[in-house]
Each structure stands twice: as C-alpha cells, then as structure tokens.
Amino acid sequence: MRQRNNESALHYLHRFKEVRNQCYTLTLSEAELVSIAIRGLILAIREKIGFDYPNLATLARKLSSMENQFKYARFDRPQTVGNVGYESDPELVDDNDEEVESNKVATVDWV
Numbered sequence: 001m002r003q004r005n006n007e008s009a010l011h012y013l014h015r016f017k018e019v020r021n022q023c024y025t026l027t028l029s030e031a032e033l034v035s036i037a038i039r040g041l042i043l044a045i046r047e048k049i050g051f052d053y054p055n056l057a058t059l060a061r062k063l064s065s066m067e068n069q070f071k072y073a074r075f076d077r078p079q080t081v082g083n084v085g086y087e088s089d090p091e092l093v094d095d096n097d098e099e100v101e102s103n104k105v106a107t108v109d110w111v
Contacts, residue, residue: 002040009045009063013037017056030055 001019003012016037020026028036034053038046048066053059 001036003042003045008067009041010060010067012041013056013060013063016040034059 001016003009020033031054034056035051037056037059038049038051038053041049045063045066049059049062053062
C-alpha cells in the first residue's frame with residue numbers, strides 16, 4: 001500500500017489503519033506495522049520523519065505535527081519580499097544601474 005499523489009500523509013495513514021483492521025489474521029507486531037506504513041509514504045516525507053516510532057499513534061502525531069508546521073509556514077505567516085526597486089526615483093539607483101531602495105523590506109500577506 002502506497003501514499004497516493006496529492007494525498008496527505010495523515011489520510012494515507014488512516015487508509016493504512018482501515019486496511020489493517022480488515023486483516024483479522026494478521027500476525028505482525030506494532031513495530032512491523034509502523035515500518036510497513038512508513039515505507040508506503042512518499043520519499044520526501046519518509047526522509048524527514050525517519051523510522052524510529054514505537055507505534056502507529058506516535059507516527060500519526062509526528063505526521064500531524066509536520067503537516068501543521070508546513071501549513072503554518074506556507075499560509076499563515078506573511079511573506080517577506082526583499083529590496084523593492086522603483087524606476088521613477090533617481091535617488092534609488094546604485095552604481096550597478098540597479099534601482100533598489102536600501103534597507104527597506106516590504107511584507108506581503110499571501111491569501
């Protein structure tokens with residue numbers, strides 16, 4: 001079982017648990033289930049979280065934390081845009097003919 005394209009890691013883990021619950025004769029330890037679940041994650045996530053989790057609940061907490069951090073970093077914080085240039089103001093032109101306002105940073109709230 002693998003994580004689908006555009007599927008969150010938590011949704012994949014939920015599907016994994018549903019499949020596990022349907023296998024009544026499954027005789028794997030919790031550590032083996034965690035290892036199988038991690039191997040089904042996409043490579044980028046697998047590399048970030050590692051393989052050392054005692055149970056699926058701990059793995060779920062880690063994935064939830066990671067996804068929340070990503071959402072916060074991507075959507076909730078204002079993005080900073082460096083050095084804004086203005087063509088019409090000759091005082092802002094530096095020696096390299098680049099028009100840059102020194103030491104001023106504009107912040108933009110992304111929607």
